[in-house]
Amino acid sequence: MRGKTVLVTGGTAGIGKETARGLARLGATVILVGRNPDRARNAADELSQEADGEVTVLPADLADLAGLRRLAEQVAGRYGRLDVLVNNAGGVNAERRLTRDGVEATFAVNVLAPYALTCLLLPLLRTADGGRVVNLTGGLPDGAIDPDNLQGEKTFLGWTFTQYNHTKTALMAMSHRFASLLGEEVTVNVAYPGHASTPGNRAIPMRAFPYLYRPVAPLVRLLGPLLLSDLTRAARSSIHLASSPEVEGITGAYFDARTRRASWPAGALDARGQEAVWSLCERLSGLSPA
Ligand SMILES: NC(=O)c1ccc[n+]([C@@H]2O[C@H](COP(=O)([O-])OP(=O)(O)OC[C@H]3O[C@@H](n4cnc5c(N)ncnc54)[C@H](OP(=O)(O)O)[C@@H]3O)[C@@H](O)[C@H]2O)c1
Numbered sequence: 001m002r003g004k005t006v007l008v009t010g011g012t013a014g015i016g017k018e019t020a021r022g023l024a025r026l027g028a029t030v031i032l033v034g035r036n037p038d039r040a041r042n043a044a045d046e047l048s049q050e051a052d053g054e055v056t057v058l059p060a061d062l063a064d065l066a067g068l069r070r071l072a073e074q075v076a077g078r079y080g081r082l083d084v085l086v087n088n089a090g091g092v093n094a095e096r097r098l099t100r101d102g103v104e105a106t107f108a109v110n111v112l113a114p115y116a117l118t119c120l121l122l123p124l125l126r127t128a129d130g131g132r133v134v135n136l137t138g139g140l141p142d143g144a145i146d147p148d149n150l151q152g153e154k155t156f157l158g159w160t161f162t163q164y165n166h167t168k169t170a171l172m173a174m175s176h177r178f179a180s181l182l183g184e185e186v187t188v189n190v191a192y193p194g195h196a197s198t199p200g201n202r203a204i205p206m207r208a209f210p211y212l213y214r215p216v217a218p219l220v221r222l223l224g225p226l227l228l229s230d231l232t233r234a235a236r237s238s239i240h241l242a243s244s245p246e247v248e249g250i251t252g253a254y255f256d257a258r259t260r261r262a263s264w265p266a267g268a269l270d271a272r273g274q275e276a277v278w279s280l281c282e283r284l285s286g287l288s289p290a
Contacts, residue, residue: 001028001243002053004128005079009033009062009117010089012043014198015136018235019086019242024051026243031079033071033089035061062089062113063099065285072120082124084242087114087135090171091200092164094208096156103284104151106158110167111150111277112284115174119287122186130248131186134241135175136193137254141168142265145273150280160210170277172254172268177278179252181289187251189241194257196234197224229257 006023010016012034024030024047032047032055034040040057047055060071075082090110099108114135118125125131139161148154150170152163172190179188195201202221209217220227240259241247256262267273282288 001026003027004083005029005031005081006084006086006242007031007033007058007075007082007121008086008088009113011086012036012040014200015193015196015231015234015238016086016088017043017047018231019088019238020055021047021050022232022235022239023084023242024048024053024055026239027052028084028243029054029079030056031075032057033060033062035059062117063101063103063105063108065101065112065116068113068116068120072117072124075121076124080124081127082121082131083128084132084134085118085121085125086238086242087117087133088238089113090136090138090168092158092161092204092208094158094205096152096158096163101284104153104156104163106163106167107151107170110164111170111174112281114171115178115281116285116287118178118188119285119289122289125186128186132242133175133178133186133188134238135171135188135190136238137168137172137190138193139165139168141165141172142267143169144267145169145173145270145276147273147276150277159208161208169265169267169273172264173270173274173277174281176252176264176268177274178289182251184249184251187247187249189247189251190254191237191241192254192256192262193234193237194229196229196231197221198231198234233257 011032
């Protein structure tokens with residue numbers, strides 16, 4: 001990865017930080033994006049010590065469309081080219097809330113931000129020789145997309161992870177559509193990391209868990225580091241898709257936690273669902289890949 005520039009959203013903690021570590025060790029220049037400038041700088045300092053490439057920070061709130069535009073301008077101004085975009089940041093919200101742009105917060109970070117950032121950075125990815133986009137899915141993205149409930153307008157069940165799962169199916173649908181539009185010019189693939197104990201999932205409030213799970217949740221959290229994947233394993237698929245020559249030219253593919261190509265969930269391939277997600281992303285962001 002020497003000579004390549006990679007941007008990792010959510011690179012300040014958890015799986016994103018581990019992905020950034022792996023890519024920096026391979027010699028890439030890595031840009032970490034997170035909301036908190038101090039946390040981002042600390043992560044960059046830590047990774048720099050073991051990196052072969054440069055690790056830098058661009059703080060931004062991915063739930064803010066103006067912030068995403070500023071971020072893309074900064075990347076263009078400083079680097080002029082981008083080889084890999086890893087849309088890693090994502091999360092769960094126990095209650096429905098809207099961002100400053102009026103977008104439901106889970107949809108904003110899990111779907112709209114990857115869509116908008118890919119559109120905004122596409123000119124830079126096109127100047128790279130084989131630009132790549134890697135999007136991180138999670139949860140149980142095997143349900144159908146409900147075009148009328150993408151932002152939890154009808155029902156918002158944060159406590160069963162319903163909105164999280166729905167947004168991850170929507171992210172996969174959007175990624176699949178993006179890949180088919182771009183062809184091999186810039187590849188777009190989806191990685192599943194498996195379950196890992198991260199700051200994000202340790203901070204999920206108890207009210208976000210299904211009732212039946214709540215009595216055992218504290219024990220599972222305590223045993224998390226033993227029961228769940230370690231971060232190195234959870235970052236494998238993202239690192240593979242971002243860097244491996246084996247996946248050069250492969251696009252529109254879904255890779256499991258063991259870096260194996262997997263079948264897409266049916267809901268992500270449904271044409272009506274894809275169209276609903278795509279047009280919502282276009283309308284909310286005012287952006288399109290053209
Ligand atoms: N952990 C798991 O078991 C698991 C399982 C399946 C899928 N996944 C997926 O893997 C990805 C990473 O998960 P994780 O558990 O490692 O996450 P995490 O521990 O919650 O870390 C999240 C990262 O995203 C950043 N972030 C969150 N919201 C942001 C925002 N609005 N603007 C900018 N940065 C933001 C955080 O940065 P700051 O806090 O510094 O701003 C942090 O660096 C997510 O897409 C998740 O859905 C995770």
